[in-house]
Amino acid sequence: MPADDLRSRMWRELLALTPDRWPAIRHAVAARIAAELLAQLDRPPPPGSRLHRERHLRAERICHREVA
């Protein structure tokens, strides 16, 4: 049996054995993925990035009354 088939079969059987646990497992894994991602994204935007430039643009607009 090819390795991929074996892996997917094992995975299916595991899910079948623990149907009630699966949502909790998925949620726990997802929470970790999201936490890692959000920690990465929470770093300030690097100078030269568009988000960084946008902060300056907004400040300039306010200075020059260019916001409706």
Place this chain on the structure above:
Amino acid sequence: MTSQDETLREKASRLMNEYEALGPRPGGESAYTEGILAYQQLLAEYPQDARLHLEFGYLQECRGRNLIRAAAGCYERAIELDPDWDKPHYQLILARSALVESERVIDLYKQRLAAAPDQIREYRFLAHAYLRNGALEEASQVIAAGRRLEPDDARLLDIEAEVLDAAGRREEALAIWQRLKERDPEDLSPYFMSAFTLEALGRYREAAAEWHYIIGWMEAHDDAVHTTWPKEMLAGIEAKLAGEAS
């Protein structure tokens, strides 16, 4: 503040300033309506006056921004009323991005993701928010994280194609759109995206083929009213092809 000997030009300028300051607040709408009339009258008399064109344009720009802000409010209300509907989220992201309010919209979708980390739609929304605000690296990070949860998500794939396209990796983007077309021929989005990218690459014949498909699909699905603009795009490309041939 008005004065009796105020000229029409002074009046127009005053109304523009009032609308700029008040927007949708009391007094703003009437200033806008009167201001438009004043500028139209002035421009009919002085069509070569650059300053008048600037001020008239700016008055309309202020109005446009306020209308987009009002639209964003409508999308927020639609989201409150129907939290499971994705469409108003994408519209909200576009509207806030048009208002140069990227941090506001990105923060909103970060918070939503933190609150519902197992919902793939939250990764799609956040990736889309970054993409629409030109933050391609961040959009890619979100796509990669979402893929750990749902490796084969078509919407994330579509957003990835746009990220690649925006980064100048157009062949890779086209390859993804080709995959998406094969997966769901009824979804026109990858055809539109391919048409733009092929035109940008100067591959006009292929771009024209995309527009032909889009127009044919719309006509076959009783949506001829939306073919006007695709037909204009096709005509533009055919003109370029004719230019190449001559």
